[in-house]
Amino acid sequence: MSTVGVDWDTGSSPPIPNGILPCSDSLWAFPEHIINVWSFGQFRYSSAFSLCIIFGTNELWFIHHFLQKTWNLGNTQDRIQWQTEAQKIDERLTVWREEFVAAVYRLINAEYAEEERAEMDPNIVLTNCVLDAAVILLFQRMSTIPKEIDPSAEPWQYATNRCIYACDNMVFKVNQMTDEELSNLTFHKSMRKQSTLTFRAV
Incomplete structure (x- = not known):
């Protein structure tokens, strides 16, 4: 997650298809002998930590891989291919976000229903936050890039809308x-003070 924006090879392996971490907080509270015989497939929710790790090890690989490619966005063919690939990854992230929200609701209802x-x-x-940063x-x-910053830039409204969202x-x-x-999130503590100015600038 800390290298989500880099354009060099991070050495991470491609994600395993349908790779999940089938663990929940309540599962690890069980006696060890029950854990050894329980079918993980019966669990419909993961811990918040495991959901975070699933995202980092599976979905962020596609962002890393895409950013490592060399593109000439001044070339029409390259630009169209860039847009196509970027949109496919974005659609994948959107689906993951929907599944994540559903998993969080299941997790809260199952284990944290009493917490406000x-x-x-x-x-x-x-x-x-990392999911939004990835987008x-x-x-x-x-x-959209101001002309005084990059006169050659050709903005794509879809990209601008997704960044603003x-x-x-x-x-x-x-x-x-x-x-x-x-x-508990030192990175976001300083970000809170600058969030409006920094992110609105996009």
């Missing part, structure tokens, strides 16, 4: 956090 702000679990917030990194090269979503999520919750 269970959705602000640090791992849930971190996953949301921004995916599309920023063809989002991701920025708004991240700002909303971080601003919902209390100072105590932010203390």
Whole structure:
């Protein structure tokens, strides 16, 4: 996750198809002998931590792989291919986000139903923020860029809209956090102060 925006080979392996971490907080509370005989397939939710790791090890590989490619966006054929691949990855991220939201609801209902702000679990917030950052990194090269910064840039409205959506979503999520919750996410503690100025600039 810490290298989500780099354009060099991070050495990560391609994700295993349908690779999941079938663990839940309640599962690890069981006696060891029960864990050894229980079928993981019967669990319909994972812990917030495992959901975060699933995203980092599976979905972010596609972002890394895409950013490592060399593109000449001044060339029409390259630009069209870039847009096509970027949109496919974005669609994959959108599907993952929907599955993530559903998994979080199942997790909260199953294990944290008594907690008022269970959705602000640090791992849930971190996953949301990195997911939004991935969308921004995916599309920023063809989002609206002021001419004084790059006169040759040809903005793609779809890219701009997706970046704005991701920025708004991240700002909303971080601003919902209390100072105590932010203390568990030092990266977002400083980001909260600058979020409006920084992300609105996109």
